[in-house]
Amino acid sequence: MIFSLELKKLKRTGYMPAFLGGAVLAAAVPLLHMLVRSETFIVLPGEPLNILYDANWQMMTMLNILTIILCACIIYHTEYSDNGAQKMAVLPVCDNHIFGGKFMITVLALSGMLLFEIIILELCALHWFSDYQVQLTDLTKNFCFSLIASLPTIILMLLIASACQNMWVSLGIGVILVFTVSVFPKENLFLSLCPFNSPYQTLALVTEKGKEYIFLVTCIAETILLGIAAHKLEHVRRYFS
Amino acid sequence: MNFISLIGVELTKLRRSKIILILLTPVVIMWIPSILNAKINFNLQGIPITPEHNFFIQGFMGMAWFMIPASLLICTTLLVQTERNHKGFLKMLSLPLSSTKLCLAKFTILLLLATVQMVMSIGTYYLCCATVSQLQNYNFILEPLYVISNVLQIYAGAIPLAAVFWMIATLIQAPVFFVGTGLASLVPSILMINTKFWFLYPMSYPFYLLMTAYGKAAEGIYETEIAWLPWLPTAMLITITALAISCIRFGVSERR
Numbered sequence: 055m056i057f058s059l060e061l062k063k064l065k066r067t068g069y070m071p072a073f074l075g076g077a078v079l080a081a082a083v084p085l086l087h088m089l090v091r092s093e094t095f096i097v098l099p100g101e102p103l104n105i106l107y108d109a110n111w112q113m114m115t116m117l118n119i120l121t122i123i124l125c126a127c128i129i130y131h132t133e134y135s136d137n138g139a140q141k142m143a144v145l146p147v148c149d150n151h152i153f154g155g156k157f158m159i160t161v162l163a164l165s166g167m168l169l170f171e172i173i174i175l176e177l178c179a180l181h182w183f184s185d186y187q188v189q190l191t192d193l194t195k196n197f198c199f200s201l202i203a204s205l206p207t208i209i210l211m212l213l214i215a216s217a218c219q220n221m222w223v224s225l226g227i228g229v230i231l232v233f234t235v236s237v238f239p240k241e242n243l244f245l246s247l248c249p250f251n252s253p254y255q256t257l258a259l260v261t262e263k264g265k266e267y268i269f270l271v272t273c274i275a276e277t278i279l280l281g282i283a284a285h286k287l288e289h290v291r292r293y294f295s
Numbered sequence: 296m297n298f299i300s301l302i303g304v305e306l307t308k309l310r311r312s313k314i315i316l317i318l319l320t321p322v323v324i325m326w327i328p329s330i331l332n333a334k335i336n337f338n339l340q341g342i343p344i345t346p347e348h349n350f351f352i353q354g355f356m357g358m359a360w361f362m363i364p365a366s367l368l369i370c371t372t373l374l375v376q377t378e379r380n381h382k383g384f385l386k387m388l389s390l391p392l393s394s395t396k397l398c399l400a401k402f403t404i405l406l407l408l409a410t411v412q413m414v415m416s417i418g419t420y421y422l423c424c425a426t427v428s429q430l431q432n433y434n435f436i437l438e439p440l441y442v443i444s445n446v447l448q449i450y451a452g453a454i455p456l457a458a459v460f461w462m463i464a465t466l467i468q469a470p471v472f473f474v475g476t477g478l479a480s481l482v483p484s485i486l487m488i489n490t491k492f493w494f495l496y497p498m499s500y501p502f503y504l505l506m507t508a509y510g511k512a513a514e515g516i517y518e519t520e521i522a523w524l525p526w527l528p529t530a531m532l533i534t535i536t537a538l539a540i541s542c543i544r545f546g547v548s549e550r551r
Contacts, residue, residue, distance in 0.1 A: 068471040079479055113482065120478040128471040135380060222372040225474060226317040229365045234324045237357055 056147060060155035063132050069125055070163070076121030077167040081174040083117070084110040088178050095182070102183035103192070106175050107256045114171055115253045116232070118204065122164065122211055123228035129156050130215040130224070149288040153216060157281075160208050161201075168200050199257040199270070206249035206276040213284045217291075247272050249280075296392060301400040302407075308377055309404070317369060318412045321362045326423040329354045333427045336435075344513035347435045350427065351420070351442065352509045355449070358416065359505040360485060363409075363453050364498055368477040370408045371460045374401050376470065384549040398545035402461050402538065409457065413450045417443060445508050452500040455530045458537035459497050465541040468548055494526040497533055 064070065084106055088095065098105050133139040133152075142152060176193060179186045211228055218224040235250040243265060246255055252273055260266045296304075329350065336346040336353070344352075378384045387397060424436045460477055467473040484499040488506065493499050503521075510517035 068469045068475075072471050072475050075475060075479070079482075116482055117479065120482070121475075124471060124475050124478060127474065131470065220312075220373075220376065221470060222369055222376055223313070223317070225372055226369040229369060229478075230317070230321050230324065233321055233357065233361050233365065236361070237325070237328050 056151045056155040057158060059147075060152070060159055063138075064129065064159070067128055067132055069128055072125055072128065073121060073163045073167055076117055076124075077170045080114040080117040080121075080167070081171050083113050084175055084178050088182050092182050101258070102179040102186045103175065103196075104256075104258045106179055107258060110175070111256050112254060116236075118164070118167065118171075119207060119232055119250060119253060121167065122160065122204070122208055123225065123232070125160060125163065126208070126211040126215040127221050127225050127228070129160065129212070130218075131221040134219045134221070149292075150285050153212065153284050153288065157209060157212055160212065161205070164204060164208065165197075165201050168204070169197055172197050172200070196257050199260075199266075200253065202270055202273050203252045203255055206273055206280060207253055209277050209280040209284065210249040213280055213287065216284065217287060243268075247276070249276060298396060298400060298403075301392070301396060302403055305374075305400050305404045306407075309373075312373060312377070314370065314373055314408065315411065318366055318408065319415055321358075321366065322412065322416045322419050325357055325362065326354060326419055330423055330427055330430075333431050333435075337433075342513050342516065344516075346433065347424075347437050348512040350424070350435050351437055351445075352505065352512060354420065354423070355416075355446070355505055359449050359501040361481060363412075363449070363501050364456055364481050364484070365478075366412055367405065367409060367453060367457050367460055368474065368481075370405050371457075371464045371477075372470065372474060374405060375464045375473075379470075384546050388546045388549060394545045395542045398465070398542045399538075402458070402541070405457050405461060406454065409450055409453060413446055417446055420446075445505075448508075449501045449504050452504045452530075455497040455534045455537070456500060458534045458541075462537040462541040462544075465544050494522070494529045497530070500530065 087110055088106075095105055095109060133142065143149070172193060176188050180188060211224075214227050215224040218227070231250050235248065238245045238248075238251060243263075245251060247269065252269075255269065257266065260269050333350070336349045339346070339349065342349075378387065388394060420442065421436070428435045463476055464473050467476070480498050484496065484502060487493050487496040488499045488503055493503060506517045507519070507521050510519045
């Protein structure tokens with residue numbers, strides 16, 4: 055029930071168009087890259103998909119994270135503008151379920167976005183690299199990896215957005231975090247596990263170092279921890295509002 | 296009400312918004328990696344640049360590429376959202392004041408906030424310089440005139456960008472689309488700067504100015520002279536058009 059309620063609230067906020075726009079922009083990155091400079095990539099040694107990932111994934115992830123920030127801001131902006139959150143508080147609905155519903159919606163929307171981007175990457179590989187064949191298991195693995203790597207970012211951003219009543223404060227914190235993290239070195243394992251930094255990793259890179267299980271387990275653990283933090287925050291908030 | 300008192304009113308609205316804190320955080324964070332990795336500045340990899348210039352340019356790189364446009368975006372969101380909440384626009388428009396004046400006063404506040412950030416960034420630069428000079432036993436401090444003129448140039452280059460953001464904010468009512476277009480427009484600026492048409496893209500101006508300063512400090516990295524001729528008229532045209540459109544469209548949707 056809460057899920058459909060949350061979906062209904064997002065009508066006419068521009069939430070879904072924002073995800074769609076982000077997906078199209080991110081998918082345009084490899085297409086444009088290949089249209090303009092395909093000669094430089096075709097001659098590179100290695101797996102076609104890895105070449106494409108190395109060339110494009112940084113920028114695509116940046117767009118993905120910016121979309122997550124934006125959508126987390128907007129999903130809580132609908133609550134805080136015109137005192138929607140206070141109205142929700144008098145309904146017989148648990149506060150935590152609202153957070154859960156919003157998390158589920160964001161995860162679903164992001165998974166659609168990631169799937170679209172990965173399919174575009176595969177199509178690019180298929181079109182420009184003559185000897186490339188699509189492998190469904192690889193596609194699924196890449197998709198699941200990217201989705202799990204994004205989970206901590208999603209939940210942390212939702213946590214920030216739920217804590218700040220003004221949309222621009224959460225937006226500011228999100229943008230500062232993206233910027234700070236983009237300065238960090240990507241090779242360091244500990245730093246690469248931080249939220250906002252983990253989505254930049256690709257499965258091929260992590261497998262090369264043999265760290266894929268540590269990476270996935272840490273990401274899921276971070277998500278659970280942040281989920282518990284969100285649960286506690288709802289309790290604390292009740293004393294102040 | 297004259298323009299100065301309008302600006303005073305706008306400043307009162309910003310009380311308790313904690314915007315200075317949000318503007319200060321990136322300025323401080325930006326320098327932490329620079330202090331930790333100060334040794335890198337001695338490893339020049341064949342680039343003909345002095346370590347102190349390298350420290351200055353590398354430190355401001357992230358600022359010019361991402362943080363100045365992003366801060367302007369955050370400030371614009373703040374200025375617009377404080378009015379949108381509780382129907383502030385309607386209250387403003389019911390006053391016997393010209394909406395053009397109101398619009399320009401808000402834009403001036405945007406520039407003022409950018410100036411505050413600029414002063415803070417120069418201050419933190421000198422603080423970090425002093426720290427690093429102590430740690431590395433090497434004088435990293437550049438003369439104030441060079442630093443201030445360069446930083447001023449970078450921030451002045453952000454004025455067309457601010458005007459464009461302000462125009463988008465008045466044109467697009469839904470905050471999600473405004474912030475979305477703003478954030479999305481930041482990402483390709485690094486690509487645009489390498490094309491011939493960089494001067495048409497206001498988001499790349501601050502980074503272009505910084506890269507020219509880099510080119511001046513180190514021969515052969517980038518152009519050493521700012522290409523004033525196609526750029527300055529275009530930038531002025533963009534600024535004036537954006538401001539005119541935002542003045543005309545200011546509060547139109549609320550007036551319906």
